[in-house]
Amino acid sequence: MLAELRGLNEECGVFGVFGHENASQITYYGLQSLQHRGQEGAGVVMSDGEHLRGHKGEGLVTEIFNQDIVNGLTGSSAIGHVRYKTAGGGGYENVQPLLFHFQTGSFALAHNGNLINATSLKSELEAQGSIFQTTSDTEVLAHLIRRSGLGSMKDRMKTALSMLKGAYAFLVMTEKEMHVALDPQGMRPLSIGKLGDAYVVASETCAFDIVGAEFVRDVQPGELITINEDGLQSEQFAVATNSAICTMEYVYFSRPDSDIHNINIHSARKRLGKMLAKEVNIEADVVTGVPDSSISAAIGFAEATGIPYEMGLIKNRYVGRTFIQPSQSLREQGVKMKLSPVRGVVEGKRVIMVDDSIVRGTTSKRIVTMLKDAGAKEVHVCISSPPIKHPCFYGIDTSKSEELIAAHYSIEELRDLIGADSLTYLSPEGTIAAIGHEQKNGECGQCMACFTGNYPTEIYPDTKHPITKC
C-alpha cells in the first residue's frame, strides 16, 4: 500500500472471534491479514469467560506479539485492532483495544472509523468529572456506556451509540458477550463469518480466508449484533437511510483479495482500469502501475488497450520503520528509497503510469521525474478515480483541504506541476459504474464525498479540529 508515499493514510482494522479455543491466535492471524489497514500499533484482548486480559504495543503485529505472549492469552473470545500511522499523536495509550476494568466487571473496545462529534461529547463528559485515558475518540463510547444507566450492556450500548455521529465499526467485548455495531450509513466495511461453530467479525473478508473461516454476511448500517452462548442476535439501533460505503475502500485501502458487498477488490480495480482505458485515448508503448495498490488497475488498462503491461516501477520490500532516511544531499545525488524505476523497461518508451489517486501531488511528481530520469520518452499519468477535492471526516487522514492539491489547481495546472505529458482522471460516473455497487432508490450506495463534497452526514463544528481518531 502506498500510504507513506502518498499522504493518504490508511484507517484501522478490527477483528473478533467468539467461541474458539484458540481465540487469541486466530485474532493474531486475522490482524496480520489486516496489517495494511494500520501499522502504528496493534493489540488483542481476550476473555476466558471470567476475565479480560490483553496485550498491545506500537509497531507491526509481528513485532508486538510472540508465541509466549499469544500462548498467555488463553480464552475463547478475543477482539483485536490494528491502528493506522498518525503523524504526531499516537502513543501506547491510544493503541486499541481499549480495556476498562471496574469493580463490577470489565469490557474492551475496538473501533474503525471517526466520530465527528467526539470533541463536544468529551467536553461535556469532562465537565461532569470523567477522566480520559487516551486522546482517541474511541474512549468516548466507553464513558457514554458507563454513564447510560443500569440496563444490560446491549441497552447501554444502544443509548450510547445513539449519541455518536460519524463513521464507526465497533467491537465491544465483555466477559461473556461480544457486541458488533456499524454506523447508520455503513461507511466502513464490516463482515460476519463462521469458523466451525465460532463467529468471526472482520473489517475485511481477506481475514476470513487467512483463518479458514467462511463469509456469512456483511454487517448492516445501523445494526447492533450481540453474540453470546445463545448465538447471534441482531437488531437495528438506528434507521439506515442513505447507505454509503467509502469508495476509497475499493480504489485504494482494501486488500485485493477482499470482497466488500460481494465485490472483489482486485476485480473492481481491474474494471476501474478498463473503464479508464475507455475514457482516454493515448498512444503509448507500455502501461505500468504504481505498486502495490495500482497494479490491478494497470493490468486492466493494459488488457483493454492491448498495450503491454510492464513492471516499470519496483518497490523495495524491506524498507521498514527502522530504515535510515537518506540525507537531502544523498537524495539529490539520486539515492532512492521505497520505489525505483526499471530502466530496462521504460528507457526510450512512451509510458502510461496508472495510479489510484493523487493527494498532495509530491509523490506523483517524484515518480514522473524518476521515470523520465530512467529514460522514459513520455509519461502519461492515468488516475483510476476522480480528483480528491474535499476533506474526509470519516476516518481517512485527508481532513485538511489545504493539502488536497486537486482542490486548488486545474487538471492542466496539476499535470504541469507533476511534470507529466498528460494527466487523466476517471470520471465519477465511470468510477461508480466500474465498481458496480448495487443501487438502491437511485442512490449509488457509496460515499463519494471526497470527490463531490456531498457528505452523507451532517458536519459538526468540531470536525474541523478533530481529536485523535481511529
Add this chain to the structure above:
Amino acid sequence: MLAELRGLNEECGVFGVFGHENASQITYYGLQSLQHRGQEGAGVVMSDGEHLRGHKGEGLVTEIFNQDIVNGLTGSSAIGHVRYKTAGGGGYENVQPLLFHFQTGSFALAHNGNLINATSLKSELEAQGSIFQTTSDTEVLAHLIRRSGLGSMKDRMKTALSMLKGAYAFLVMTEKEMHVALDPQGMRPLSIGKLGDAYVVASETCAFDIVGAEFVRDVQPGELITINEDGLQSEQFAVATNSAICTMEYVYFSRPDSDIHNINIHSARKRLGKMLAKEVNIEADVVTGVPDSSISAAIGFAEATGIPYEMGLIKNRYVGRTFIQPSQSLREQGVKMKLSPVRGVVEGKRVIMVDDSIVRGTTSKRIVTMLKDAGAKEVHVCISSPPIKHPCFYGIDTSKSEELIAAHYSIEELRDLIGADSLTYLSPEGTIAAIGHEQKNGECGQCMACFTGNYPTEIYPDTKHPITKC
C-alpha cells in the same frame, strides 16, 4: 522472492564503493537493494585510508544498522555483504565481510558464490597450523593470501585465487585499495558502476539505480580489478574459457529491475512466460503467477495467449522472521501464512498458475490445493524453466539431489503428486532462447547444470560435504 516457500535458497550479495565521502551509507542503501539475495545477516566494513572498521549482525539490513552506527563508520571506501538464510549453521562469526587485523595492516573480505575445494584447502591449512575463525569457505581465501609470500596484495591475491575452484565474486578491501575478482567461468553476476568520481561494485545493477550510480560494465570471468587512488586497473588472473552465468539468476534470484549482461530481468522473465505460452496449448479462463518472482512470466504468458492475467494469489507482506507459525491443528483448520488465494478471482475458473521452478514440490502442492479449495475448476501448472534434476555446487542451496523432486519422478507422476490438472515445463532450448544471452563459440554462456547435469567446472570430492558457503 519465494525462497522460504520454495526451498530454493537465495545466495549472497556484495556491494562496494571506493572514493565517496558517504561510503558506508551508500553501502547501506546498496545492501538494502540486494536484501532479496540474503536475509540471514549483513555487514559493512569501511576504510578511512588508515584503518578498517565495521559492523555486522544477524537479520535484515534495517535491523542491524541504525543512523548512529552508520554515522560511526566514516570512511571513503566500504564493502558490504548480505548473507543468505542457512538452515542450521550460520552464526555471527560467519556473517561477512570478514575483517582481519595484522600488526602490519588489515583487510576485509566479502564473497558471493561457493568454493568447491574449500574443505581440502582448509584441511591442508589447518595441518600447517592455521586457525579458522569461521565455518565459511570464504575464510580460506584470507589464509591463502596470508601464506602466499611477500608481494603486493594484488600479487598475493592472484596466487591465492589460482588455488580456488568453484563460483565466486570477491571484494577485498585494504586500507587504501579495493580488489574485485570473479571466477573464471563468471558464474555469479558482478558489475562495476560510477557514482560521480567514486567507483561502485555490486552483485546486481539494481543497487546502482538505488544509489544513483551509472552502470559501467560487467566484471569479466577471470578478471581481477584493483581500485585505488590511481583509478581502476584490470588484469586477467585466469583464462576464461567457458563463460557460464547461472541461469537461475534470470529465472528466479535477481530483482526484476536488474540487468545481467545487458538483459533486463523482468523482460527476460516475460519472454520466458511468452515462450512457455508457445510451447503449451491449454484452454483456461485466467492466468495467475506465484508472487513475487513469477509475476513477470505470468504476465508474459497472458499477453501471448490473450487469457486475462488475474491476481489469483496474494502474498502477505508483513510476515517476517518473528511471525508465529500456526500449529498443525490450526493449519488443518485452514489458517494460511504467507500466501492466500483470491477466491473472487479463481472461483469457478480454469486457472493457469505460472511458477518459476519446482524444487521439493511441497509448495506447489500446497498452492494447487489452496486454489482448488478456493473454487478453481482446473489448475494448470506452467513452469517457466526446465525441471531441476541436478544439485548445484556453486552457491545455490540445492546441493542434495534427494531433495530435487524432478530427479525422482516423471512429469506425469509429479503432476499427480502436486494435484494439478496439467504440468508443463519450459524446454531447455526455450529457456536459452527466451533469455537471449549472447552466444560465444556455440556456447550459450549460461550454466544449465541443474537442468542438464553438465557442470561447467570439474567436480571435487569435497563438494559432497561442503562447508558453510557464501
Add this chain to the structure above:
Amino acid sequence: MLAELRGLNEECGVFGVFGHENASQITYYGLQSLQHRGQEGAGVVMSDGEHLRGHKGEGLVTEIFNQDIVNGLTGSSAIGHVRYKTAGGGGYENVQPLLFHFQTGSFALAHNGNLINATSLKSELEAQGSIFQTTSDTEVLAHLIRRSGLGSMKDRMKTALSMLKGAYAFLVMTEKEMHVALDPQGMRPLSIGKLGDAYVVASETCAFDIVGAEFVRDVQPGELITINEDGLQSEQFAVATNSAICTMEYVYFSRPDSDIHNINIHSARKRLGKMLAKEVNIEADVVTGVPDSSISAAIGFAEATGIPYEMGLIKNRYVGRTFIQPSQSLREQGVKMKLSPVRGVVEGKRVIMVDDSIVRGTTSKRIVTMLKDAGAKEVHVCISSPPIKHPCFYGIDTSKSEELIAAHYSIEELRDLIGADSLTYLSPEGTIAAIGHEQKNGECGQCMACFTGNYPTEIYPDTKHPITKC
C-alpha cells in the same frame, strides 16, 4: 537492602523539583538515590510551564531512562516516583507519576503510602460513572480532585484530601504549580530543600545530598504546600493530632545517609545496636551484621560490647532481576544466591548475628544454617527492633498477619525454628529511646503499630482487601 530476602517489602519514593532548568535530570538523580525504596518501576513527568510530558517504565531508574529520554523532557519542574516491587499486580499502567490530560489542562500525581479507604471511595466513584485507568489507590485522588467543583487546584485538593484516610505523601504537579501534601499523622517521611533558587521535595534527605541541595525542613503532618512562581505557601488542610512516623523507616527502610526529623539513620541504627548490646548478655567471639541494612546496628553492638565486628556474611552485588535462580537440586547441593558466609571469619567461632527484623523467619533460618555450615560454633541472633506481630496498613507489605511469624510463636519457639543458639529482640522502650525521636505530649511521635497493634488511625473495613497501593 534486604527486601527480597526478607519479605519486608519496601515502599515507594517521591521526588520533585520546581524552578530548575535541568528539572528532569535533577529528578533522575533524585530517584536514583531513592532507588532502595522501590525497584518495580519509575517515572518522571515534567512541566515546561505549558505542557506536561513524561516517561515511565518497569525496572530500575537506570534501565528506564537514558540520556536521550532525559534530554527530551526539557522543563523547569518535574516530579518523579520509584515504585516498590509487588508480588502479583503491578504493570506499566500502575507505574507513577500518573499523568492526566483534560481539554482544560493537565496534572500529574506521585504518591508514597497507602490509603486505607481507597476501595470504598473507588466503588462510589465508579457507580457515578468514573473510569479508572489503574488498579492503584493513588488514582482515587485524581478522581476526587476532578469531581470536587470549580475552585483552584489548591481548593480542590483540600476537598479531595479531606476524604482520604491512611498514610500518604503526595506530589501533584500542574503546568504552573507543584502541590505537596502529607497525611495528618505524618506517617511517611517527606522533606523540603533548596537547590539554588529551586525548591526540591523528597521522601528522604539523601536525595538532597545527591543533587547538591540543602535541607530546609520536614513537611508537617496535615500540611499542604503549594509552590509556584510566587514561592512557597503552606497551610494546614487537617489538624495533626498524633504525629506518628513509621518506626521501620529508622530501623530498615531509609538509607543510612538520610536524616528523618533531624535524626541520622546510620547513627540511629548504631544506637539501636548499642541499646541491644545493653539489653543482652552473650559471650561471643565475633559480631556480624546481615548486609546491608544491619551493618550499622552490628557495628554499634560491637562497639558497645568490645567484641570485634567481622564481615561474616557477604552480599553478592551483581545479583539482579535477571539472575537465574538455582534449581531446588542445586540449592540442596549448596549453591548460594545473594548472601554467603565467610568461612575464614566464622569457622570455630561463637557468632552474634545482628539483624534488623524477622518477618517470615525463613531467611533468618537460612542464614543461621549457612553460618553453622560454615563452621560457626554458636549463632546468637540479635534483632535491633521488637517482634513484628501486627500487619501494617500504611504502605508496608506485611498486610497479612498469617505471614508474621512472631505473631504465632513465642520467642523460644521462634529461636528453635530458626535454629539459633539464642534469639533476642530489642524492647519497644529501647527502640524508642535509641531512635531518640522528639516526644510531644507524652507521645513518642512514632508509629509502633506493627510491634504493639496500636494503630494511629481508625481501621476501615476495606483495609483487609486493599487495592494496589503505593
Add this chain to the structure above:
Amino acid sequence: MLAELRGLNEECGVFGVFGHENASQITYYGLQSLQHRGQEGAGVVMSDGEHLRGHKGEGLVTEIFNQDIVNGLTGSSAIGHVRYKTAGGGGYENVQPLLFHFQTGSFALAHNGNLINATSLKSELEAQGSIFQTTSDTEVLAHLIRRSGLGSMKDRMKTALSMLKGAYAFLVMTEKEMHVALDPQGMRPLSIGKLGDAYVVASETCAFDIVGAEFVRDVQPGELITINEDGLQSEQFAVATNSAICTMEYVYFSRPDSDIHNINIHSARKRLGKMLAKEVNIEADVVTGVPDSSISAAIGFAEATGIPYEMGLIKNRYVGRTFIQPSQSLREQGVKMKLSPVRGVVEGKRVIMVDDSIVRGTTSKRIVTMLKDAGAKEVHVCISSPPIKHPCFYGIDTSKSEELIAAHYSIEELRDLIGADSLTYLSPEGTIAAIGHEQKNGECGQCMACFTGNYPTEIYPDTKHPITKC
C-alpha cells in the same frame, strides 16, 4: 569494588568444572561470584564429551545469560571467564573463553593474567601466516599449541607454555579433558576444589563457597594439571623459583570471603588496618572507609585505636553501565554519582578516611573534598598499602607510570594535592607482616613490584606497548 572510581582496573577471573551434569549452570554461579574481577564481558564454553559449544557477550554475567541460554549448554564440563573493563579496546571478539574449531577437534581457552612477550610472539606467528581473531594476548597460546607438533594436548601445551613469559592462569578445555596451568611465579591466584565427584577450578575460593564446593588446594607455580575421566594428574612444566603472588589481590582485588594461600582476605585487610593504626598516631573522632574494598581495613583501624568506626561514605548500589553521567555544570552544582558523604556522621568531626591505595589521586581528592563539603573538620587519609610507584606488567591496568601519582610526588606534595590534613601510607614491611604470607628462603612470596620496582620476571621490550591482555 572501586575499579571505576580509582583507575585501578580489576583483572579477569576464570572458573571451570569437570564431571558435573549441571556444568554450565555451576559455571554461571561461579562467574557470578567472580564478577568483581571483571565486568566488561563474560562467557561459558561447555563440552558434552563430543562437542564444545559456548555463549559469551559484553556486560555482566546476568545480562549475558538467561535460563534458556544456560539450559541450552548441556554438558558435563565447562569453563568460564569474566573480563575486566578496558578503556578503549575490548569488543565481542576478545571476550573469553576463546573457542577454536578444527576439522580434527576443538578446544577452548580462558586466561587471567598478562603475557609480557605476547607482541613478539604474535609478530613471529603472523610472519608465518597465522591469522589472529582477537587483539588479546590469550590467543597466542592457541597458535603456539597448534604449531607445536603432533603430540598429545598435554605435550603441546607444555611446549607452548614454555614459550610464554609473564603472569597467567590458564584453563584449556577439549572435548574430553581440562588443562589447568599457572605461571612459574604463581602470580595469579588459582585453586582446585571438589563438588561431589566433580573437580572445580577458580581464580578465587569464594566461587567454591557459592557453588557449595570444598577447597582442595591451590594450584602451584609452574604446575600443569590435567583432569579427565581418569581423574587429576599433575606435573611441573617449569621449575618454580621465586613464587610471587600479587600483593594487590590481598589489598584490593579479591573478595573479602576468599582465601588465598589459606589467608582470608577480610581478615588480612583488617590486619592491614590494625598495622596501619600502629604505624600512625592521629587524634580523630571517627574512622571511615571507602566502600567497598576499604571497609575491612577501616574497621581494623577503628578496633586498634578505639576511635569509633562510622559510615561516613555511602555507595550508590544502583549505578551501572547505563547511568547518565551528570554534565560538568551539574557536577559543579554538587550532583554526586557513585559515592556520597554522610553529613550526619562527619559534620564537625575529625575524620580518618582509610583507603586501600591511591593511583591517579583524582578520586582521593574528590572524596576528601566531599567530606570537607559535608562539614568534616579534618580529613586524615590513611592508605593500607605502600605508595604505588611502578607500573604492573602482569595484568593490572597500571602499565603506564605517568599515571601513577606517587611516582612523581613526595607524600607531602601528594597530601597537598588531595587536600588532606594528613596522608599516611602503610610501610612495605608492615604490609608483608600484616598479610602474613608464608616465607620461603627469605622471600616474602608476594610480588611487591608496584611498590618497590623489583619485578619477579625479566621485563621484555614489548611490555611497553602491550597488546590487549587478560
